[in-house]
Amino acid sequence: MATTESTSDESAPDFTDLGLDDRLLRTLRQLGYESPTPIQAATIPLLLSGKDVVGLAQTGTGKTAAFALPALQLVDPKRGRAPQALVLAPTRELAVQVCEAFQAYAAGMPGMHVLPVYGGQGYGVQLSALARGVQVVVGTPGRIMDHLDKGTLDLSELRLLVLDEADEMLSMGFAEDVETILSAAPAEKQVALFSATMPPAIRRLSGTYLRDPEEIILRGRTTTATNVRHRHLMVSYPQKVDALTRILETENFEGMIVFVRTKNETETLAEKLQARGFSASAINGDMAQPQRERTIGQLKSGKLDILVATDVAARGLDVDRISHVVNFDIPTDTESYVHRIGRTGRAGRSGEAISFVTPRERHLLSSIQRATGQTLEPMPIPSADDVNATRLSRFDDAITAALGSERLDLFRQVVAHYVNEYDVPELDVAAALALQAQGESPLLLEPDPEVRPERRPREFAEGGPRPRREGxxxxxxxxxxxxxxxxxxxxxxxxxxxxxxxxxxxxxxxxxxxxxxxxxxxxxxxxxxxxxxxxxxxxxxxxxxxxxxxxxxxxxxxxxxxxxxxxxxxxxxxxxxxxxxx
Missing domain, CATH: 3.30.70.330 (RRM (RNA recognition motif) domain)
Structure with a gap:
């Protein structure tokens, strides 16, 4: 096995030096890609030349483009309906993100079809797409095995098989499924295996199923700007919208980008924020260029405060007034995290980065911290008291601003007339006017219910009896x-x-x-x-x-x-x- 070592800070060639065709190069320029990362520069020429590859790099070093770009160039949309490239990913979230990246890179390639295949999605959609014909399938091992068992996935034309986050797949118990899929594919297939580590199981997998692979080892770390504060909060999926609402109320932000994983989620979340009274809008890859430019212009001018975006849609976005970036969905790779956080802390300003992490995503948090060398400080969800204190402070500011108005004398006369006419104390009149101005929405939140902490006996941490459930x-x-x-x-x-x-x-x-x-x-x-x-x-x-x-x-x-x-x-x-x- 030949080995190539690369560091994240060494100079890389231009994309034009890697052997990519003009269609892909044009798309990369449109997406705002300037130069390849070290893993891309080392991997793309090897895959285009037909070599098997083992890429050892931390999550988030640009691996998706490293295998997606050559895969798109290697497959032929005119060559039958059976898939020619298969990417295995450990989780549904990563499969969706990899599929979206493929679709973005294939924007200038008519007839190229990419299909995500994962559990939780209806079989009907997948079966229909497979029957029509797709060139690239991105899926989780379990659902790929389901299709193989049912005879609905034909691997006879497969030219390239990619194992993304291979160590994660094996640690999740997919080793047998992965080996079955590798065995079911044609013997002459090309294989690319990407892993953050090289445990014995990965070494054995490489030795059994890859042919004289080139091993690429990436040294060094992906870094973020030093003028950005990084925080995270643990939150369950159903809590996310309420948690974001409280952050919007308590954080002193000027402009904000909220990142989600899918195009549909941009619209859904933007609508929910609008319904709660925030100035928010969605931006995604389906948006026409004039509308995109208009939305970004509103963000720059201050007519819009919150942009809900996907990774692809936000590439190349440069707005100085972005003070906060919120990862509503934490990215599944560090490169995306670095790109997202790069939208704030620009022009010498300080920035804030807040990431929502569900209990199942703790490993992503660890990967980001390990790869960037950046600690994401824990933060609590703002309490009702925090929100109420902010609301009262803003209410005070509004009164202070009104007291400086030139029109105040007129309203003093109006209030004095009412006090004299109805013999009502001035304080009561002021309270009634405040109530009228507030409208139907309550000024203050109800106090949060008191939550009794769950006691975790010492023996439970050591594998002892499960504690009694509280909640x-x-x-x-x-x-x-x-x-x-x-x-x-x-x-x-x-x-x-x-x-x-x-x-x-x-x-x-x-x-x-x-x-x-x-x-x-x-x-x-x-x-x-x-x-x-x-x-x-x-x-x-x-x-x-x-x-x-x-x-x-x-x-x-x-x-x-x-x-x-x-x-x-x-x-x-x-x-x-x-x-x-x-």
Whole structure:
């Protein structure tokens, strides 16, 4: 195995020196790419020459473009309907982001079709696209295996297979699936494997399935500006909008970009912010250039305060008044994080970067901190008291500004007339005028409910008994999958937590029956969670989440056991506790 070492600070050639064709070069210029990163400069020529590649680099060094650009140049849209390039990614989020990058790079290549394939998305969309023909498939190992088992994915024409974040895939338990997919692909395929580390399992995978690969090792770190403060807050998926709203109320910002992962989310989140009274607008890759320029112009002039954007849409965006960048969806690679944060702290100004991190995304936070050498300080979600203090301060400022108005004398006369005519104290009149000006929306938030901290016994950290659950009351929900689909509690928890942003502590007893299952979840599931779970599938079947009827909550023959008097949840709960400790 030949080895090439590169450092992140060494000078790189221009994209025109890498062998890319004119269509891709034009698209890169339009996207604002100036020069390749070291991993791109080393990898692209090798893949274009037909070599197998092992790329060892931290998350976020530009790996996506390193394999996506040569993949697009190698495949031929006129060569049948079977996929010619397959990218395996460990998570749905990364698969979506890689697919969007492919689509952006393929903008100048008519007839090039890229399909994301992952769990939680309906099979119908995927089957229709595969039947019409796609050149590139980007998917998670589990769903790719489903299609191979069903015979709906043809790998006979595959020319390039990419393993992205290979170490992460193996650590998540996909080793067997990955090897099965590699074996199912043609023997003459080209393979590119990218990993942040080289554990023995990755070394064995490379030695078994790659042919005399070139190993590229990237040294050095990706850095961010020193005049930007980096913070993060832990938040569940359903909490995100409320958390962002409170940040907007309490942070003293001038202009802000809020980053999300998908085009649809830009519109959805912008509408939610507008409904809450904020000056927000969306910008994404589907937006026509005149509209894009008009929106950016409004941001520059101060007519617009908040821009909700995707990574691709924000490339090349240069607005000095951006004081804050918020990662509503934390990026799955460090390069995207660095590009996003680069939108603030410009022209010598200080900047603020705030990232939302769900419990399942802790590893992304660690990757970003490790790769950039930058600590993202923890911050709490602003409390109701914080919001109320800010609102009262702004109310004071508004009164102070009004007291300096030249029109104040006229309104003094109006108030004096009312006081004399109706014998009402001046303070009451001032309060009534403030109430009228405030309108229907309350000036102050209700106090946050007191949350009792969950006690975590010392022995639980060492693998001992699971602590008693504290938190919101639970209720039974019915999902339309059961023993016939050969599911286990692990399948249910994994799907509902991944798609709905739930935490393990949100789950209670799980009762798997013949054709359905009963799951204890928080009694008041937020609307966002219901929407996120609406299209969720387990083993290819829609779960059809619904509140369980009282009758269905009674244990029947399918459950296999009945509690004795005073037994409560007993047996089933113990089984689930053992699974959670697993």
């Amino acid at each position: 919101p009351p639970l209720a039974n929900y019915r999902i339309a999958v059961g023993k016939r689909q050969r599911i286990t509690p692990r399948h249910i928890v994994g799907a509902l937590a991944n798609e709905g942003g739930l935490r393990r502590s949100d789950f209670g007893h799980i009762d798997i029956r013949a054709d359905h299952s009963l799951v204890e979840l928080p009694a008041s599931l937020p609307r966002e969670t219901w929407e996120a779970l609406r299209d969720t599938r387990i083993s290819g079947k829609l779960i059809e989440l619904a509140a369980a009827s009282p009758r269905s909550r009674d244990r029947d023959r399918d459950s296999g056991w009945k509690p004795r008097k005073g037994q409560g949840k007993g047996k089933g709960e113990k089984k689930f506790r053992r699974f959670n400790q697993g």
